[in-house]
Amino acid sequence: MHKQEYILVMKEIRRIAIANRGEVAVRIIKACEELGLETVLLHSDVDRGSRAYRMANTPICIGGAASSESYLNIQNNIQGALAGGADAIHPGFGFLSENADFAEACAKAGLVFIGPSAKSIRLLGDKISCKKLAQRAGLPLVPGYEGDDQSIKTLLSEIEKIGLPVIIKAAAGGGGRGMKLVRTMSEAQSQIESAQRESLAAFGSDKIFIEKYLDQAKHIEFQIFGDSSGHVQHLFDRECSVQRRHQKIIEEATSPSLTDDLRRQMGEMAASIGMLAQYQGAGTVEFLLQDGKFYLLEVNTRLQVEHPVTEEVMGVDLVKMQLQTAQGKFIFPKNFSNRPQGHSIECRVYAEDPYKNGMPSTGLLGTVSWPEGPRRRFEFGFEKGDTITSFYDPMIAKVIVWDQNRTAAIQKMIQVLQDSVVFGVHTNIPYLTAILSHPEFINGTMTTRFIEQYFPNGISLDPKKLTERKDIAKKAWQLHKKEKLTMNSPISKIDSPWLSYWRGV
């Protein structure tokens, strides 16, 4: 019998639909432009005021503001992509990016889903089957409950068996949504119910699972990438221990916490899970590290928010690699041996009031200016005149820096954040600089409990400072009026050197 030959019929990809919004949509559009690909932006009706809308070749409105009517609606995305003449869909992260049904629906409609196969997403993306796969591969797991019996009674008794503290997670989740910490049995039931509601709202399923909470752990993750030939390679590690309510705030590459030996072991394991799942495209294997031991946390079958720090230290473009892999054109060179160079940090800029414990802040954006410079990178989706709404994630931008070493990168990041201007919504920039200046962060010894331990109530403003700010505002306002600027427009502005007189008032 002849050896079976496969003739791979790759559909030529010329036009990409982007099933996402904000900064990641912009990131994907830029990569498409560099590869000479056209773009179709699938957006909700409130996202016309956004950078991605202005940049895409063909914006197509696929529904209302609520994610369930637009960004989470499989049929609307497919119909929009077909109407726009797209050959493929890039799902970005969040929304439908880890939804195997979406990947399948794309294939049925003749669209290439830019990401792993539906089968790989199911194997790895569903945390429960991922754990089964990891167990077969002999990977260390955190003790927990992942059963189908989701009654409150069973969940409560499982919590007692595992032992407090435990963490409750959305089975279909990611990015911290629906995650709840339980420290006492008295709060267990309300935390379970809250997790179920958030999970249902964010992912369309209220299935949860429970895990022992490691209270001195570091969050370390490995970027993996499966090329067009089926080879899976890891691209080293990131540390994302700075998290609030289980949502990452600051990420860096590489981790300051790994020995060469741990880095090698974890990296090899990350790549091998990818191989077992026949992984294609960009993915991330997340670990918890405590007392020199590591445990598999989950595998995210998509591009991560924090992918730029890997790109900066590895000198790669992960989004272009994703697009080229979908085209059947990306294969790692045989001697691929890139090593991470220098250090990179990413800060997520959230629209929230840092002095009100992170209360969401929405509104019309005025001046937004990012201080350009060598190895400073700004990923943002909204500009002056755009409105930040309450419908979606509060992340309005990412600031990424690279420098020779970690100390220099921290110093650079603080400077860059202080020189950034965002008017119209409050941002967490003061909170970010407080974290970056904290001795535990500077030493690199922070754990996932860092925020809870050192910033349990966010940051506060000295009352003296508050009075001072009001005084400056009053004086600046008088000058502002004197400049007789037009007040007809909803936004008016002065940027006068005379106002520097008020420095140090």
Added chain:
Amino acid sequence: MKSEIIGKTFWIKLDGETWSTDLSELDEQYKSANKKKAASADQILAPMPGKITKINIKNGTPVKVGDVLIVMEAMKMEYTLKSELNAHVAELKVTTNQQVTLGELLIKLTPT
């Protein structure tokens, strides 16, 4: 220094810090136009714009200090609004899934 008026708010950036002040605090002419409802323990106002996702009470329900009255969602995060009073619900002004604006009156309580 940079400054800018956006809507009814004056924004300032100075020495690496950004803050905003309501124009009503800076100028008489904005005072009447920008009158805010006073938050008080017997008037529960929306602390942010967002969606009402769960309502635990009805008109007339007795509540104690710390009871969760309403759960809201904005920017994909849940926030719970609790009672600061022992009271009963005099008026519930919203329904589940309703979008509310910042400062909107949600519940009136009558202290007991």
